[in-house]
Amino acid sequence: MKRFLLMISLIWSLVCTITIAHADDEVRYSIESYVGHLQLQEDSQATFTQEITYQFQTGYHGQYVTLGSADPLPKGFKIHRHPEVEAYVDGEKREIRVEETDLEDGRQLKIYNARIVGGTVKIKVKWKIDHLLTFYKDIAELNWFPISDGDEKVAKLDFYVDGLDAKQGKLYAHTGYFNPPAQVERTATGYHIWTKDFPKNGKLELHGYWLMTEALRRDQANEINKGNGKEKFLKKEKSIEQKTFFYRTLLLKVVPIVSVLLFILAFIPWIRYFISTRTRRIAKGVRLYEPPQNLPPLVLAKALYQLDFERMVMSREKGQLKFNHLIQATMLDLIDRGNLRLTRDDNGETLTYLHYEGLADFELKFIEMIFDQESAINISEVFSKYKIDKVALKKDFRAAKSDTQRDRIRKIGNEVQSLLKKDAQQLSKGVEKEIAKLGLPSYFRDLTEKEEAFSKTGCALHFWLLLILFVSMCFLSLGFGSHLSSFYFWIILLLVLLFIPFYILVKIREEHLQSLENLDAQFEWMAFRNMIESIPNFNQAELESVVLWNRILVYATLYGQAKKVSQVLQNHQISLPYEDWDTVLWLTTSPNTFLDGSTLMNYADDSYSVSSFSINSSDGSGGFDGGGFSDGGGGGGFGAF
CATH class of the missing domain: 2.60.40 (Immunoglobulin-like)
Structure with a gap:
């Protein structure tokens, strides 16, 4: 990053120097x-x-x-x-x-x-x-x-x-x-x-x-x-007068009026589209004090938030949940269910795989990705099957004497990248299989015909608006050499910059359309999340009304509230049924990159980098008369x- 910023600074300095030097030589009058x-x-x-x-x-x-x-x-x-x-x-x-x-x-x-x-x-x-x-x-x-x-x-x-x-x-x-x-x-x-x-x-x-x-x-x-010649002369002047009136009326009155009308009309179907596809939410004050269902974090992320593990790892897909919270919550869930154990001693923190009872296929795959056939590892060794020494490989790549040697180094990155993608795909398919097995409802839907018509109509009207303005700009510039073409250019640029965010929002809405048939289930999870986010402000009675704090902590971790909830548990001396409760508190309150998914993301970046190593990481006349x-x-x- 520092090298990139330094390069940008050098380029900018060079441009400024050239510009100033050019300005010094320029005759201004x-x-x-x-x-x-x-x-x-x-x-x-x-x-x-x-x-x-x-x-x-x-x-x-x-x-x-x-x-x-x-x-x-x-x-x-x-x-x-x-x-x-x-x-x-x-x-x-x-x-x-x-x-x-x-x-x-x-x-x-x-x-x-x-x-x-x-x-x-x-x-x-x-x-x-x-x-x-x-x-x-x-x-x-x-x-x-x-x-x-x-x-x-x-x-x-x-x-x-x-x-x-x-x-x-x-x-x-x-x-x-x-x-x-x-x-x-x-x-x-x-x-x-x-x-x-x-x-x-x-x-x-x-x-x-x-x-x-x-x-x-x-x-x-x-x-x-x-x-x-007089009759011919007067006829030509009459023609110029008529054409001047026609072109000025067309391009200075008709086109602007039509463009304004199209601009207004184009937003009407889009507004109706956004109203029809809006996300329904509940008030922040509505709370549910226990999870609606006891779902693993990976299943909940996919079913309710459309977050796919493979796309999050390989394509950096983002959504309402963060990847590091999802990984940390999944580990805490497996610890809470007794499949994993986290301990601390003088040699550091150790993660141990205890048994596979009650685990779904995707969870077995997740554990395999973490441990790589081992049963106990130091936390610095999680996801080590995808680890490569990028620095050493970069050094070897620079020292390579032939394309064959360089291709062999790139192949290491490709192999790790392919392995990670394959494992992530299997895990994602396992999550989908578990969702089907649990019979979870579909929380999302496709566009209705009416909504699709709203979207297409808005896009079509905006397209015609830009096309009319673009043709007018070309007509003014190439046909008449008029400086008004620059005005049309800036209008087009402004409209494009305005339409792009709207178009992106339209596409995002299409991918995350809320199913109206299962609103109650969605509202329950929203109310549960409201409760978790409100825990730091709970009074004593509200704290006592919560029974399954161990499960609450899992979902609090998923929603990024682990540190706040753990602090409440410590302050009110609420203990959880863990042999190593202090270690669990350390997991949820101390920042660490090994157990929150950052390590896996770094390994994915390294494999991609290695697989992509490269050696070089007006004057005169002409035109129209106007x-x-x-x-x-x-x-x-x-x-x-």
Whole structure:
């Protein structure tokens, strides 16, 4: 355990060190504003100016700006090389070095103006672009993405479009189905688009038209497409508007409302299931002063508490009784019945097998497991047939020179494990045989058809809820690239964490369903357990009403109350019919690992360990466009390094 904790600490320290080192190298900044200005000309050329204001919290090497040429774009679209670039640091113009690179679908500028400390940096880039418009007989159309790949969100975004007569035209600004819409205002010279908190990697598309003029027709005679474009333009905008309304209604209203309804409806059958399968109990004040039946602890554990000896040993099955209490109670039961004797002398404690009269098959098997053909053993030798020297075998395993030698060592663990499993199975089958022989009633039952329907309906509704949310999350993420997908992800994770405990409880209930036909017998044992747990608070009259204290002590041991009950017996000088009463008191009041099952559990762990010995105990483009756009081309981004 200490090695495990040390390893976890070392890994955590390494992760923290790497994280801190990475954080030290990271450039931290925000984008305070982005101002774009597109000036269109009748000769089909355009000037595009970008003013990007960075607020750096750390030092930096420089900034970068990209302008894309991703299709679809008008025929002849071209970004001129060597744009004008200026940089201002805290309001003062700085000398810079610009590195221009051709990308697969655009051009990138790297602006080097390194600084050790942070500050405010404004980058101004003036691009020249050819053939940005598409011409029809009736209109000139703009369909272009100026922004698509910003590395940080923009606190305030302003964009101006002018140069052509906008009085009889129209401009739309699209940001996607699920992002806040950009506002468009008509100005004296054109249009002003603005929005706040423009998201990281958000897309801004400009889709507009201007009526064709004689000058445009004359200058662009060879570029004019056949047919009119206005009707097509308006039809596309109408489609975007309808789809935006549909998708926003579906994923922001319908899916949440349906999910809430499913969430509520799913718990209704589960609540009815839990009510129907609840465990009936009696009040703590109800007591029974003698055991309802004189049952061996192993039989009682299996019949009333569904605790199987084999599963407790081999699979660490847990329940209302602890394994160490069960083993200790079984030994005390055999001592009380005269089959075993526990004595103490200068040489230690000795456990002696006296006779087998009155023993059931499972009890004979239990004694065989303890004594391993011996008739008297020191308590340190209980269950010794399953003992192996794990430390020595581990040393031999490490020193082994071949796989054959290592396999031979593993085989020792496998053989002991198989022996323990075989004996535990025989004991468990013997307990079941004894239960059938005694004709004990079934205290548990299967689910009724109605209860099973409640369980399946609740699980099915929860499944459909998670499926709807998962499909919606994938739709938002893969189909639209929307940040809302992260919200759906956290909702799904929260629901899964909520449903798992409920599902586990449902399965536990299925395995421990109380039989309503034998409630009286169960209530008697509950009342008897209440009495045992109340013994430390008994008055003199209540103590005198108890007759068979020796049997009471056996069950008190089973229920984990042995020490308290033994203390009461000592304080009131109540003696039991044992030749070695002091030794019995020692057994029930002193912690020891040999007679409480811990030894057997340790041997099981050692055999498993030996049998398992081993030698080594976003950048760029791609994806979907996000939806809510008019299929324009281009692109543009910004960031820092």
